[in-house]
Amino acid sequence: MSTQPISRRARPAKAPLSRDAIVRTGLDVLDRDGLDALTMRRVAKELDTGPASLYVYVANRDDLMAAMLDEALGQVRLTWEGTWQEQLQALTTAAVEAMSRHEGLAAVALGTIPTGDNALLVLDRMLALLKQGGLDDTTAAWAVDLLWLHTAAAATEQSTYNTKGADEETTVTAADRRYAALPADRYPMITSLRQALFSPGDRDTWSLNVLINGILHTPAR
């Protein structure tokens, strides 16, 4: 039973494994084939190895996804143009976009105190802008909490529309039909305001304005 050593030159230049390579491959798989396809086995196969090999660089699937999230947040570009409100708008919008571009990643950010390098960069910038707006320390701190929560939630919502098989329009019209068939005596407001509920308009921008205005009018404590 000869153990013929297979020449490694047969498949040359195989890139060495590394945390970064794994994380980037994970994002590739996620973007190409969706959240269900993001399995340890699939990522390993993409790197031409077995799933066990990944665990040297990654604690588990959750750890991988957290790393992927921070990698995605690295795409957020910080700018210094416009009023602090405009900059805060732009920053938050960019963060939502960066997260929602990859299905399921935003959900990782929810209920986690951010600790990734890039997430903290975004947080730091948010704090700077809020201080620039004249808020006291405590209010700024609570505000960044709220803004981050909203960002993650908005991205999660966006994300499901972007991917989950059906597009936004299908989902919305399905809900519209459901609301139209509701008994008016049990759901009077939904019935009478149904048109407004599904009216078009830039709700994301409006939401952010609500948060900013609210923060300015609501001192902590």
Added chain:
Amino acid sequence: MSTQPISRRARPAKAPLSRDAIVRTGLDVLDRDGLDALTMRRVAKELDTGPASLYVYVANRDDLMAAMLDEALGQVRLTWEGTWQEQLQALTTAAVEAMSRHEGLAAVALGTIPTGDNALLVLDRMLALLKQGGLDDTTAAWAVDLLWLHTAAAATEQSTYNTKGADEETTVTAADRRYAALPADRYPMITSLRQALFSPGDRDTWSLNVLINGILHTPAR
């Protein structure tokens, strides 16, 4: 080879299967042993049957969880005391509590236009309160969107603290240490505002006030 009919009296009073029984059992399992234990097999075993039997009443696991969410939202009590702002506060708080009491259920609400009977009841009440506050139809509609998103997000966050093994205190102090070790040149604001970031206080109530104040100061379009 005798097919001896096993007397069903040996295990009597086996409750017949039903969607409701499955949903309630699901909540039981979830509350008792957490999200990881909430499997079709486990719920089936709890009902003394096999997993295949569940699929008569439930399309799949997601469908089950959606039903469980709405069942949980049935616990929200609607009240008619106090100003509309106070009522909105109470309603939202109750919804957050109802959802966050069951690990992972709040996440189901995120990125889903609510269609469950009980969810719609909460939405309808929210709309009524907002109209009572004098908002026009469009602003009220957008506001209920935002409030629902915030409610689901807050519940998701709460939920992970309530369960996920470690309690809130552990998680927070871990983050505090991480922030304390951050390089001040790269993260100047986080470093200098660290104390405020982890300061105690009722952030949930404050957040809701931010939303309400913001909504009042930000007409839609």
Added chain:
DNA sequence: GGTAGGCAACGAACGGCGTTCGTGTCAAAC
């Protein structure tokens, strides 16, 4: 009373999954 039809119940299986364990392998350190 007998029988046909329909449907809830379910046993078994399929094709996955995350993660662990033990064994190779190879390059650097001594």
Added chain:
DNA sequence: GTTTGACACGAACGCCGTTCGTTGCCTACC
């Protein structure tokens, strides 16, 4: 030349969600 230690990985464990085909019971009709 030998030792050492980290990386790589094949194989396996114990799960998972879901489907298929059969069974057995209950009902409605003759």
